[in-house]
Amino acid sequence: MSARGVLGALLLQMLPLMLNPASAVAGLRWLRMEEPRNFGYFVGDTLQRHAYILVDPDDTLQAASLPKPGAVNYWLDLVSVEVRESRAQGGKLYRVTLVYQNFYVPLDPRKLTVPEWPLQLGGGSAVIPAFAFTASPIRELFPEKSGETVDTFLKPDARAALVSAGWAPHGLALSAAVALLTLALLAWHYAWWPFGARPDRPFTRAARKIAALAGNAVATANYRAALLALHRAFDAAAKRRLLADDVDGFLAQHPEFAACRAEIAKFFQSSREVFFGGSVAPLMPLDAVETLAAQLSAAERTR
Known part of the structure; x- marks a missing residue:
């Protein structure tokens, strides 16, 4: 081609x-x-x-x-x-x-x-x-040309500057104060020490005492002590001795406990049978008394 x-x-x-x-x-x-x-x-x-x-x-x-x-x-x-x-x-x-x-x-x-x-x-x-x-x-490469020698060319390490904490100590103190105040309010609300003995939380003291009683004994010393502790709580709340016939008037003055009316009536009836009737099988066992005390304690904290 x-x-x-x-x-x-x-x-x-x-x-x-x-x-x-x-x-x-x-x-x-x-x-x-x-x-x-x-x-x-x-x-x-x-x-x-x-x-x-x-x-x-x-x-x-x-x-x-x-x-x-x-x-x-x-x-x-x-x-x-x-x-x-x-x-x-x-x-x-x-x-x-x-x-x-x-x-x-x-x-x-x-x-x-x-x-x-x-x-x-x-x-x-x-x-x-x-x-x-x-x-x-x-x-x-040639530091001596700028008037420096090899020994002085490398600068010493700079000192670390102090870092100001600023408001951190004040913030820490404020946080601690708020935490202590919150703890104090919580202790007051739940009637912890040193607020446990104040007169406006009798059912809280009674609930704590009844919860400490061991067993589920009926018509025994523990059961009687639990009944007496709750009786003293009713007396302290009413500011007088409260009997079974006074329950309606007590609930009228303290409506926050009205939801427990039936259990309160059963408590007083059981107490009468134990202390005056010699009953060995009361209507309300110890665990029911403990439950009632806890309910009354929760109700009084709403006041």
């Missing part, structure tokens, strides 16, 4: 690319870079670059075309390569993260360049562009 014929064949093969340049990067929609700062790097610092590559849904990024971690040149290492794939804008979005580490020790601020890297796609190619940054020296 003549030279003219060969040239004609090449032109025919290149004609589609000339008419449609996008076919040269078929499958690649766009490539966008997210770069770190391009200044202020010292020896040992790392740079993290992100390349976002959007391709057609049926296209793929060839893993074999990715750079391999290792030395790029004598002053730059590729520390790691990470690829994440997701769906976006009707296609595949690849995020390629490249972490480089700088080992260049410049004598003065120096502009360095991370080289570009070509990537292969299933239906085309893409190029991660080069990235230029400025590396800075970490110390001055």
